[in-house]
Amino acid sequence: MKIKVRLFGAFRNYGNGSLLEVELDPGATVAALREALRVHVKEPRLLSDSAFADETAVLIDAQVLRDGTTVAVLPPVCGG
Template sequence: MNITVLFFGITTDLVGESLLHYNLQGKSSVKELKETLKLKYSTLKNIHEYAIAVNEEYVNDEFLIKDGDIVAIIPPVSGG
């Protein structure tokens, strides 16, 4: 199953990419994708919480990713 993963903000710096074409084996939940990405990019462990959007809609960890989905990794945003 092929998906596109987009990284924003500090996550771009942590993985060294802003876009990845990623191949998942079989059906995967958002939680499983997060775990897979943390194994491949150990620097993501430095961010304890970040939002996930699939096809421009925020989703929870139980959401099942489908072939062709676009997954965005969105770190917390601070401002003042």
């Protein structure tokens, strides 16, 4: 199945602009997507510290993804 991944912040350096398409097995989870993105993202800590969200909610690693879903990868931020 194909998952569209929207990239923000530091992740824009790893995709074609702000969007990346990843092929996953049917029934794959957010954790599987996170692992698949390691091929593209050369900073493992950045990937492991980031949140994943769909159009309505922040997703947990156990969340099963559907074909055609668009997922945003939200890098950690800090401020004050």
